[in-house]
Amino acid sequence: xxxNQILDFYNKSKCATLTxxxxxxxxxxxxxxxxxxxxxxxxxxxxxxxLTKISPEEHYHNITLSKTSNDMDLLxxxxxxxxxxxxxxxxxxxDELYNRRLYSRDELDMIMGxxxxxxxxxxxxxxxxxxxxxxPLFENRVDIFVLGVxxxxxxxxxxxLFKAADDLGILDLPMLQNSQGEVLNHNGxxxxxxLIKTLxxxxxxxxxxxxxxxxxxxxxxxxxxxxxxxxxxxxSGELFEACYGKLTKDLPERLRNYLxxxxxxxxxxxxxxxxxxxxxxxxxxxxxxxxQWFLELLRLNDVFSKTLTMSILITxxxxxxxxxxxxxxxxxxxxxxxxxxxLERYMDQYKNLKISIMPFSVGNFDAxxxxxxxxxxxxxxxxxxxxxxxxxxxxxxxxxx
Numbered sequence: 001x002x003x004n005q006i007l008d009f010y011n012k013s014k015c016a017t018l019t020x021x022x023x024x025x026x027x028x029x030x031x032x033x034x035x036x037x038x039x040x041x042x043x044x045x046x047x048x049x050x051l052t053k054i055s056p057e058e059h060y061h062n063i064t065l066s067k068t069s070n071d072m073d074l075l076x077x078x079x080x081x082x083x084x085x086x087x088x089x090x091x092x093x094x095d096e097l098y099n100r101r102l103y104s105r106d107e108l109d110m111i112m113g114x115x116x117x118x119x120x121x122x123x124x125x126x127x128x129x130x131x132x133x134x135x136p137l138f139e140n141r142v143d144i145f146v147l148g149v150x151x152x153x154x155x156x157x158x159x160x161l162f163k164a165a166d167d168l169g170i171l172d173l174p175m176l177q178n179s180q181g182e183v184l185n186h187n188g189x190x191x192x193x194x195l196i197k198t199l200x201x202x203x204x205x206x207x208x209x210x211x212x213x214x215x216x217x218x219x220x221x222x223x224x225x226x227x228x229x230x231x232x233x234x235x236s237g238e239l240f241e242a243c244y245g246k247l248t249k250d251l252p253e254r255l256r257n258y259l260x261x262x263x264x265x266x267x268x269x270x271x272x273x274x275x276x277x278x279x280x281x282x283x284x285x286x287x288x289x290x291x292q293w294f295l296e297l298l299r300l301n302d303v304f305s306k307t308l309t310m311s312i313l314i315t316x317x318x319x320x321x322x323x324x325x326x327x328x329x330x331x332x333x334x335x336x337x338x339x340x341x342x343l344e345r346y347m348d349q350y351k352n353l354k355i356s357i358m359p360f361s362v363g364n365f366d367a368x369x370x371x372x373x374x375x376x377x378x379x380x381x382x383x384x385x386x387x388x389x390x391x392x393x394x395x396x397x398x399x400x401x
Contacts, residue, residue: 015042020051059092061203063102080111087112100194101155131254134215135184138176141217141229142308142389143263148270149290150237153315153360157270157381158216158234159195160362164378165220166196172219172227188216192232199362202370213239213258220386228389230266233258244290248301260301266385267298267310271336274316291339295346304346309354309388312339317359317377328359354388 015023015037023034023043038048054062063083066074076082086092094112097103103111137143146154165171173189191214216232243251251259269291298304312332317323320331332340343355358381363374 020047023051054091056092056096059086060096060100060102061201063092063097064100064198064203067102084111084113099190128252128254131213131252134213134254135176135188137215137258137261137263138217138231139261139263141231141263142266143258143261144230144232144266144268144385145259146232146234146268146270147240147291147294148237148272149241152237152270152272152275153362154234154237154270155195156362157268157313157315157360158192158232159199160360160373160375160378161381162192162218163196163199163373164375164382165218167375168379168382170221172221174217174219176217185215185217188214192216192218199371199373202372213255215258220382220389222386228386230385230389231263240290240294244293248297259298260303262306264390265303265307266388267307268313269311269339270313270315271332272316273314273319273331292342295339295342299346304350304353307350307353309356309384310343310346311356311358311381311384312336312343313358313360313381315360318361318364318374320359323359325357325359329357332357356384358384 018026023037034043034048034051037043043051059078062074063078065071066078083092083097087094087097094108098105098108146158148154162171173192175183175189176185177183213236214232214234216234218230218232220228220230222228239255243255248256298307314328314331317328320327347353347355358377360377360381361374362378363371365371
């Protein structure tokens, strides 16, 4: 790009013939500054303000990128003090930052300079209050628990699964009401749709920072239009870790109700391949110890007699040198031998229980940290769920003409 081409854009008459989008594109392509155009007098302040104004949606996208990439410009542009100013000026909303799982309430309190809540109440008192507001667990559905430590890839897994089902036209997010006509699963529906939307836009996810269980009722269907009613329960990494090592009686009441309800269950233990690639002693990672405790908790409460499948899901499998299913099995048997042996023993004890090892990737990331969705892994998991969940008796999806 030569000097004369750039100078040409500082011509007031030239700028007047270009649309706002053409000016933005030219600014990006030619690497000249819109601010300099304004300072040079090529555009007036009203147009400069319009050209440089960032929409709330762009802010949320950039904040997500700043939390999941090493872009120093974004990290500086969206540091805590800048986030505070954006909130104070009304450019972004606290509730939206929280609902998009970009910040926890505690983090927002810290950013806005509010006094922090005591640690004890965050873990127990507030946790019980928050979980109390979750919808009741609906009966006659298969409960699917997605378990893993913070940042293990649970939200990416669910986004891929839901988008694959949505693309195939077999996803239904039913509204469930009480006798007063109140929708009880509104948050779950909103979150599931958000997962699909963000992946469709190629946007990455920040780690789940909610302090509770995200409860999502979903109906899948097969080629014969049979309906498979399931409920996904994603335990946030913070909740999973806060409850680690606790006895049954010490767990929050609503969590006990969810875990030990007589509904049939499927369990997904989400393992982050990236964590293990950086570990020397794999059996001593937090991932392994948390799963070991959780399995013992379920055994003591006779959950396995109601469990259909238990799956070890290895996320970020695109980082593996050998991405074959055989390599995934070797990985688990070598680095999670203890977990694998425990699951084998349960499979011998409970004859109807199925065990699987599933490599998973939501897709490849480019230099801008934008993901290109790879449906193959998600569709395999989706088929596994449909194959092993029960059919809702007597219900088939209507055919519309």
